[in-house]
Amino acid sequence: MPRNQRTIKDDISVSGIGLHTGVKSTITFKPAPENSGIRFVRSDVKNCPQIVADINHVVDIARGTTIAQNGVQIHTVEHVLAAVTGLEIDNIFIEVNNIEPPVCDGSAIEFVKALKKAVIVEQDIPQDVLVIEKIIQYTDPKNGVDVHVLPADSFRITFMIDYPIPAIGTQYSAMYSLTDEFETDYASARTFCTLSEVEHLKNMGLIKGGNVDNAVVFIDREIEKDEINRLKSMFNIENDIVLGQRGTLNGVELRYYNEAVRHKILDLIGDFALLGVPIQGHVIAARSGHGHNVNLVKKIRKEYEKILIRDKFQKTKVSGALFDIQGIEQILPHRYPFLMVDRVLDMTPGESVTAIKNVTINEPYFIGHFPKRKVMPGVMIIEALAQAGGLLLLNTIEHPQQKLVLFTGLDNVRWRKQVTPGDQLRLYVKMVQFRLSVCKMKAIAYVNDDIVVEAEMMASITDY
Numbered sequence: 001m002p003r004n005q006r007t008i009k010d011d012i013s014v015s016g017i018g019l020h021t022g023v024k025s026t027i028t029f030k031p032a033p034e035n036s037g038i039r040f041v042r043s044d045v046k047n048c049p050q051i052v053a054d055i056n057h058v059v060d061i062a063r064g065t066t067i068a069q070n071g072v073q074i075h076t077v078e079h080v081l082a083a084v085t086g087l088e089i090d091n092i093f094i095e096v097n098n099i100e101p102p103v104c105d106g107s108a109i110e111f112v113k114a115l116k117k118a119v120i121v122e123q124d125i126p127q128d129v130l131v132i133e134k135i136i137q138y139t140d141p142k143n144g145v146d147v148h149v150l151p152a153d154s155f156r157i158t159f160m161i162d163y164p165i166p167a168i169g170t171q172y173s174a175m176y177s178l179t180d181e182f183e184t185d186y187a188s189a190r191t192f193c194t195l196s197e198v199e200h201l202k203n204m205g206l207i208k209g210g211n212v213d214n215a216v217v218f219i220d221r222e223i224e225k226d227e228i229n230r231l232k233s234m235f236n237i238e239n240d241i242v243l244g245q246r247g248t249l250n251g252v253e254l255r256y257y258n259e260a261v262r263h264k265i266l267d268l269i270g271d272f273a274l275l276g277v278p279i280q281g282h283v284i285a286a287r288s289g290h291g292h293n294v295n296l297v298k299k300i301r302k303e304y305e306k307i308l309i310r311d312k313f314q315k316t317k318v319s320g321a322l323f324d325i326q327g328i329e330q331i332l333p334h335r336y337p338f339l340m341v342d343r344v345l346d347m348t349p350g351e352s353v354t355a356i357k358n359v360t361i362n363e364p365y366f367i368g369h370f371p372k373r374k375v376m377p378g379v380m381i382i383e384a385l386a387q388a389g390g391l392l393l394l395n396t397i398e399h400p401q402q403k404l405v406l407f408t409g410l411d412n413v414r415w416r417k418q419v420t421p422g423d424q425l426r427l428y429v430k431m432v433q434f435r436l437s438v439c440k441m442k443a444i445a446y447v448n449d450d451i452v453v454e455a456e457m458m459a460s461i462t463d464y
Contacts, residue, residue, distance in 0.1 A: 003127055004125060010031075014026070014104065020076055028043075086178060112187045138292055146285070151282075155278060165247070167218040173265060189263035195217055196220050216252055218247055331395070351431055353427075361421040389429040408460055424447065426446040
């Protein structure tokens with residue numbers, strides 16, 4: 001159901017050590033105004049720079065999600081983001097006085113408790129929701145990973161993992177309601193790894209703050225007697241090391257029978273917060289990790305950007321297209337008889353555009369251009385490609401209605417086949433380079449599957 005945006009009423013803090021860096025840190029959640037989104041604030045850095053929790057700010061996904069902006073980083077943000085998103089908080093400042101938030105017990109429950117204590121309040125502006133309209137997927141065949149998001153009537157997650165050790169094995173979980181299930185069924189699921197993994201990470205100088213109190217370590221090999229003291233020192237264990245009934249180091253008891261896969265769902269919720277908007281869709285994941293989640297979110301972001309552009313310029317949704325002529329006229333300054341694009345099928349902002357030009361007998365140039373054998377002038381096909389490129393280029397900047405795209409050069413132009421009345425030109429333009437308002441694009445015009453024209457185009461953006 002539609003709802004308004006939310007923030008918290010009061011400041012609230014949580015302290016502890018960072019999982020990977022081992023630094024002592026305090027995280028303070030603070031109210032934020034409407035449309036602020038989720039923003040981290042490094043209070044230990046001069047001028048307290050902000051880092052927006054955004055997919056474009058992800059800089060490392062090796063053993064967690066690290067974000068950075070203007071050279072300032074925050075490590076391992078996924079559990080904090082999961083708590084905020086799981087409680088459906090849209091706007092919040094997250095102040096951290098070090099490079100990494102505290103890991104607490106390895107789950108998100110301490111953050112959840114703190115945020116609820118701070119009191120979640122509703123704001124005056126409606127919350128945006130990205131409705132998934134088509135299947136979006138990311139696959140990694142080498143590692144047997146598949147992550148898909150499908151159209152659905154609400155936000156859902158189905159997750160499956162399988163590990164070749166009995167302590168974990170194959171696990172499955174499904175979350176059907178963030179509101180009803182997150183806090184009770186997922187927020188307390190702790191981060192986990194195998195003994196072999198954690199030893200490797202320790203030897204690499206990572207998980208400096210990790211121990212059996214903030215992670216579940218599953219035993220995946222035999223432990224020799226002469227290793228006991230070394231492992232006790234590595235994991236800060238004071239008593240004798242024992243094997244848990246489910247194969248966990250030091251007998252750590254599981255909070256859920258399938259805690260491992262539930263923590264995977266927790267991580268996914270945190271990674272999806274980087275989209276910047278809640279989704280209405282069903283995420284189905286198999287063996288996915290942070291890197292895979294982030295790659296899928298990047299693909300979803302591209303779809304979200306298309307929807308933002310469509311909603312900005314297109315008053316009514318067009319079946320099978322992004323813009324019709326009404327939307328195109330909101331962006332391009334051209335008008336009849338020199339508007340050469342009829343419909344935009346697809347656009348990935350900053351990357352490519354696919355558009356349509358219907359060639360009819362009513363085109364004015366057919367009156368004088370080979371009137372007995374009507375052939376579309378090659379320069380008009382180039383102009384159609386240029387206008388498609390203009391649509392792409394103008395959607396990379398703010399206030400496109402106040403700008404013009406002026407083409408400055410053409411290279412490697414080839415006219416392959418004639419175009420005649422009744423043909424439909426499919427115009428594909430890909431951005432090759434964009435620097436300092438100067439762009440280089442590769443353009444191809446098709447009729448059916450045949451290339452009729454191809455060219456390299458250079459253009460610049462100037463004030464209208």
